[in-house]
Amino acid sequence: MTPQPDPETGAAVKAADRAHVFHSWSAQELIDPLPVAGAEGSYFWDYDGKRYLDFTSGLVYTNIGYQHPKVVAAIQEQAAHLTTFAPAFAIETRSEAARLIAERTPGDLDKIFFTNGGADAVEHAVRMARLHTGRPKVLSAYRSYHGGTQQAVNITGDPRRWASDSATAGVVHFWAPFLYRSRFYAETEEQECARALEHLETTIAFEGPSTIAAIILETVPGTAGIMLPPPGYLAGVRELCDKYGIVFVLDEVMAGFGRTGKWFAADLYDVTPDLLTFAKGVNSGYVPLGGVAISGAVAETFAKRPYPGGLTYSGHPLACAAAVATINVMAEEGVVENAARLGSEVVAPALRELAERHPCVGEVRGVGLFWAVELVKNRETREPLVPYNAAGEANAPMTAFGSAVKAGGVWPFINMNRTHVVPPCNVSEGELKEGLAVLDAALTVADEYAEQTSR
Structure with missing residues (x-):
């Protein structure tokens, strides 16, 4: 044009x-x-x-x-059919969006909780982890961004946190690996990985493993600098979480849906978290949408116990129609x-x-x-x-x-x-x-x- x-x-x-x-x-x-x-x-x-x-x-x-004409058409078609409906009902486009996302998430992340964007996806992932474990603390990395809502911005590890950080959010920050500006005096990726994992385990030990609900990491940090984790690091974090009964959360809000050349960046590292947050690329931002992909173990916690959280627009039909069309376009067009x-x-x-x-x-x-x-x-x-x-x-x-x-x-x-x-x-x-x-x-x-x- x-x-x-x-x-x-x-x-x-x-x-x-x-x-x-x-x-x-x-x-x-x-x-x-x-x-x-x-x-x-x-x-x-x-x-x-x-x-x-x-x-x-x-x-x-x-x-x-x-x-993209196919996504625009899908939104128009959905608006003509059913513009909005409350989240407690089963709606075709919502169900289909959840199915398509679950097909692409790693491992058994087969339950999808829809939010309006990435920040509230992080908020709910943290809430789920705390309820699942009965523990209060969250560990997150410096050089990270997880959203602008109150909990998410406190989890964030860059200066956007400072104005809102009163040190009462139950968040502890640690150094993740970044060889170019190593905090561990490392000279190789192998050293950086090993020392970063040792630092994280020491942090867990001194904070008290029984107090830690979750460790949250951007699979590949985005606005903080696109720092690919060295081989073995995410697998090592997975092992530490399993060792201490901690929920492992990967934030794929920016890295997910094709950005890294995989549907999810976790696929680059052959690792499956307990919870995975997404937004942005799920429907190319055409209508606000985010969510949490939930493992079987965490989902089981809420099988007969109500999950105390929700949103008026969770799984909004227009947003989900855009997600269905976007995922299909991505698959069809490579x-x-x-x-x-x-x-x-x-x-x-x-x-x-x-x-x-x-x-x-x-x-x-x-x-x-x-x-x-x-x-x-x-x-x-x-x-x-x-x-x-x-x-x-x-x-x-x-x-x-x-x-x-x-x-x-x-x-x-x-x-x-x-x-x-x-x-x-x-x-x-x-x-x-x-x-x-x-x-x-x-x-x-x-x-x-x-x-x-x-x-």
Whole structure:
């Protein structure tokens, strides 16, 4: 579709937004939201007619791109048939969505509790774990994000937690493995894995195993930096949970539904949690939907004991219709396979080549269409290009880099000193190469803030 400029409407949209919309995670008078006129496939455009290749997939959820005609048609058909209905009833589209999800989850995660998004999926997973074990505490990693509701944000391990953290949520944080910035003085993945597991078991011991209900991890952390766990780590966590009777929760809100080149990232590591949270890619974000996939053992706890939780819109028919259509589209069009192929054949070699040429690139890492480029001042010391949680003038190098990417017609996903490469999972090879070329050019701007060092 060729966007038609309509600056007058754009100005009206912007004015109404600034007058009335309160935006997430923002100082309201310091932001300048782009008025968006439309979107299709891997692109969106503004009211001036400027088109952007979306390297963010929204917030890493439009896994099949924007306005997929089969999903739009499914939502329209469902709206004409049964727009909404209470969650206590058996509804065809709800049942089918649950069946299709359960078919793809690992192991015996065959019961699906629907929520409205990822944060409340985490809230309910934690509640289930506490009720199942009768224990109060939850262990979660630094460098993690689990949602913006009260429990989920306290479980989170990045600065978005700080304003809400009163240290009363029953959450204990620990260090998960990340070799590039190892907290364990490791030199190899094997050392990092072993030392991270030793650290976790020590944390369990000193916190008291009988007090710990759950350990929750993002299978592959998303906004915190797309840090793939080393081989054996998740299996080791599984063993520790079994040893101490702890519920193992994997958060696949961002990593699930094709993003890593598998239906779920857990499949990369041959591990099955007790609970798995999902949202985002389950229906490409077309209608809000999330959920918890529940193992047989946890489900049995509530076989004759009521589960004390629910939502008015749990399994909303329109959201579930979008999920059914999305999953079917992904299967029919080979979207998961496309993400795996483009990740290994296009993104991986391209980013590694960029890392060789640009002194600002410290590390590239990822899988499927889930990649991070870490920008540094000095490749030898690994000093980040901007300080941790930088804002204002301190963040100027990343701001300049982001402006250069946008000027090239690509919308970047930037968090702290990283840019992430997370386009829709059905992006074409040509579109992907177009975006990577713009990224290459913009990195020359970031290079100006980096020190020249040997690779």
